Amino acid sequence: xxxxxxxxxxxxxxxxxxxxxxxxxxxxxxxxxxxxxxxxxxxxxxxxxxxxxxxxxxxxxxxxxxxxxxxxxxxxxxxxxxxxxxxxxxxxxxxxxxxxxxxxxxxxxxxxxxxxxxxxxxxxxxxxxxxxxxxxxxxxxxxxxxxxxxxxxxxxxxxxxxxxxxxxxxxxxxxxxxxxxxxxxxxxxxxxxxxxxxxxxxxxxxxxxxxxxxxxxxxxxxxxxxxxxxxxxxxxxxxxxxxxxxxxxxxxxxxxxxxxxxxxxxxxxxxxxxxxxxxxxxxxxxxxxxxxxxxxxxxxxxxxxxxxxxxxxxxxxxxxxxxxxxxxxxxxxxx
DNA sequence: AAAGCCCTCAACCGCCGTCTC
DNA sequence: TGAGACGGCGGTTGAGGGCTT
Numbered sequence: 001x002x003x004x005x006x007x008x009x010x011x012x013x014x015x016x017x018x019x020x021x022x023x024x025x026x027x028x029x030x031x032x033x034x035x036x037x038x039x040x041x042x043x044x045x046x047x048x049x050x051x052x053x054x055x056x057x058x059x060x061x062x063x064x065x066x067x068x069x070x071x072x073x074x075x076x077x078x079x080x081x082x083x084x085x086x087x088x089x090x091x092x093x094x095x096x097x098x099x100x101x102x103x104x105x106x107x108x109x110x111x112x113x114x115x116x117x118x119x120x121x122x123x124x125x126x127x128x129x130x131x132x133x134x135x136x137x138x139x140x141x142x143x144x145x146x147x148x149x150x151x152x153x154x155x156x157x158x159x160x161x162x163x164x165x166x167x168x169x170x171x172x173x174x175x176x177x178x179x180x181x182x183x184x185x186x187x188x189x190x191x192x193x194x195x196x197x198x199x200x201x202x203x204x205x206x207x208x209x210x211x212x213x214x215x216x217x218x219x220x221x222x223x224x225x226x227x228x229x230x231x232x233x234x235x236x237x238x239x240x241x242x243x244x245x246x247x248x249x250x251x252x253x254x255x256x257x258x259x260x261x262x263x264x265x266x267x268x269x270x271x272x273x274x275x276x277x278x279x280x281x282x283x284x285x286x287x288x289x290x291x292x293x294x295x296x297x298x299x300x301x302x303x304x305x306x307x308x309x310x311x312x313x314x315x316x317x318x319x320x321x322x323x324x325x326x327x328x329x330x331x332x333x334x335x
Numbered sequence: 336a337a338a339g340c341c342c343t344c345a346a347c348c349g350c351c352g353t354c355t356c
Numbered sequence: 357t358g359a360g361a362c363g364g365c366g367g368t369t370g371a372g373g374g375c376t377t
Binding site for chain 2: 014015016017049051052055056059060102103106107109110111
């Protein structure tokens with residue numbers, strides 16, 4: 001079954017590399033290059049498997065590697081690309097000079113996944129959890145939808161409890177820290193996924209209402225839900241799931257949609273992708289965006305009619321805007 | 336102070352596609 | 357043409373360090 005081992009396991013050392021081993025490998029590769037990994041350990045005087053040498057070199061010793069923290073823009077790139085290509089770490093890493101697929105994978109698994117989850121976004125589909133639930137609801141008869149809603153609320157409660165009791169997160173610090181996206185003032189009645197992280201308990205009920213609204217909306221208008229497309233953002237800055245996010249925080253254009261924080265060139269408040277991270281799509285042209293801006297202003301303060309406005313916007317996006325300017329095989333971020 | 340828990344990340348594993356003979 | 361070798365990739369593991377209780 002499977003391939004034979006690339007080397008005799010009995011004769012090779014495993015585990016952490018020592019500085020001496022690193023030196024041997026580096027100096028050998030500097031002199032001879034990386035032509036044949038099977039021969040490299042033998043010729044370099046290392047009791048290591050060729051594969052282990054290759055990993056050590058590509059993930060750690062390569063001189064062009066960047067070590068240390070991922071920048072905000074790197075994180076945006078990862079999330080942006082992950083929403084399109086899924087767990088194709090090498091593909092994603094190729095867009096980040098100095099980063100390896102292992103780096104990207106580790107960073108995703110340890111930081112970014114949690115970050116997105118904390119914002120109420122499913123890191124696999126890049127859709128808001130409530131939206132996913134609403135999609136599921138469209139396939140169920142009403143009695144089961146009720147059960148689904150109950151179950152979801154239970155899960156949400158658990159998640160909230162987890163977040164609120166997580167002592168390692170100093171919520172006060174986060175709100176006053178340099179991560180402005182977590183403390184952006186929101187219009188009355190507008191909830192954001194980021195507020196989950198701040199631990200503002202009064203938002204919980206509001207969010208539950210949003211989930212309920214999503215489910216009932218899905219039941220009433222299943223057609224309004226995108227099928228295999230990421231969730232959209234309405235002109236009011238509200239996503240199709242009912243969560244408010246500022247589309248202006250996604251100015252990095254990628255084939256027809258924008259992605260990124262204000263620091264990347266747009267006006268707008270706070271930060272942060274940490275507030276607004278999504279794979280959501282916006283319109284293609286600046287002109288169109290301008291129109292949406294006007295529309296957003298017109299609709300300001302109409303939160304009471306949020307559902308109606310959201311539906312209106314949803315249909316507008318579907319008819320007027322290019323949500324994803326990507327080939328079909330990249331359209332579905334669910335891998 | 337110490338035990339337990341959690342998080343991070345380097346390293347390993349096994350599968351797959353491509354290359355070579 | 358097929359088998360073996362090799363490199364690449366994504367998933368998983370576990371050591372080590374920091375934090376909490």
